[in-house]
Each structure stands twice: as C-alpha cells, then as structure tokens.
Amino acid sequence: MTQELWTAVDAYIKEKMIPADAVLAAAQQNGIDAGLPPIAVSPVQGKMLHLLARMCGAKNVLEIGTLAGYSTIWLARALPAGERVITLELDRKHAEVSRKNFVMAGLADVIELRLGSALDSLPKLVEERRGPFDLIFIDADKSNIPAYFDWSLKLSRPGTVIVVDNIIRDGKVIDTDSKDPNIQGVRRFNERLATETRVSATEIQTVGEKGYDGFALLVVNG
Ligand code: SAH
Ligand code: DHB
C-alpha cells in the first residue's frame, strides 16, 4: 500500500463529505505562497478537529502551533457565536500570514493569536485565568509535547479533550535509540501517559495525504 493510494482515498473522502471551501483553500494557499512549510492538518483531519469541538460542545478552545491558521479556522468554525479560540505561535511570519487569513475568513473577532514561545504564553494564560479550555490541540514543536501537556492540565477541567498531533511519524516513535528530539519528545510524553492517572488516553495511527502519522486523544478525568 502506497502514498499514492492513501492520497487518492483522502481525495475520495473529501469529495464525499468535505465540500469545496474557498476560504480554507485560500488560507492553505496563502501559507504556501508565503513560503510556510506544507504541514497543516489535511482537510479530513481539520474536519475531525471541527467535529471533536462540536461533539464536546466546545466554547473555549486552545491551540498550540498556528502556522497559517488552517486548523485554527476549522476549530473556530465549530464554536457558538461569541466564543473564542486562542492560538499560540512562535514565528512572526507565520503569525502575520495567519492573522491575514483570520480576517479573510471573517474570524478575526473569534480567534486570538498570541505571538511568542508557547512556553511563555501558557503561564500567562494560567495567570489570566483564561482556562479551563474545553478542547486543546497540541501541534507545535514536538520536543516540548511533555511541557505542553503539563500546561494543558493546568488549563483543563474534568472532561477537557486534548488532541496531540504527529505522535507516530512513520512509526519512528518505537525507535528506542532515536536521536531526533521530536521523537524523544513524543516518547517522553508516552512514558508520562503510561502512569498518568489524571487523563484517559489512546493513540491512533493514520495514513492519508500527509503520509503515515497519528494523533493522541485524551480526556481529563473527573
Ligand atoms: N496547527 C497548524 C500547523 C502547526 S505547524 C495546522 O494544522 O494548520 C507547527 C507550528 O508551531 C509552526 O507554525 C511553528 O512555528 C510553531 N511553533 C514551533 N515552536 C513553537 C513554540 N515554541 N511556541 C509556539 N509555536 C511554535
Ligand atoms: C511537522 C509538523 C506538524 O505539525 C505536522 O503535522 C507535520 C510535520 C514537522 O515539523 O515536520
């Protein structure tokens, strides 16, 4: 089974249940045109995030890692009127592109982007009592996933849903000797999950237009 087939099946799924969307397509293209890396969630994954947000009735959403704001737009569109997504981004250029995308999408009042290292922004969110969030999407640098998980717990309540992207990476996650700090970050996170009683978790391997990867799905216990 090949990448070509995974991409073709993703195209088939999109054709059936993800209507062509000029805003999302333009947001994606604006990122590519500005030279941002092509690593946003795929359309089928974006819709999954959107559905998860609706399934948990999310009103207060946190995203760590904005890029061009493609996943942010999917999440923001799941919220009832008057509610908010906060998204954290380190890179000034990524932040500029995504802020333009949020205006283009008519979501400038729904999405609050905080520029800076997530490890600086997260303590501020705690200080400002911006939690608890209903859904948290962790999708920034993978070496810091354990730290992002710790901060997410401080910004959670029983029932908060946490999704972590890119935790399989072509199966490299089981390479015990990996020197890749991203893989090491995921492996340390998994060591934590093995004994963490405050959440229930699973991890799902995925194939599709973005290759072979996967996501972690967690719920904070009551
Ligand atoms: N969620 C986006 C993709 C995010 S890509 C989508 O699916 O559309 C990862 C992003 O995390 C990049 O834009 C990168 O600049 C950002 N990032 C990397 N390290 C970071 C850090 N320490 N703090 C905040 N953002 C960071
Ligand atoms: C990378 C980051 C992502 O968030 C992703 O979904 C795919 C790849 C990366 O840094 O290579």
Ligand code: MG
């Ligand atoms: Mg990702």
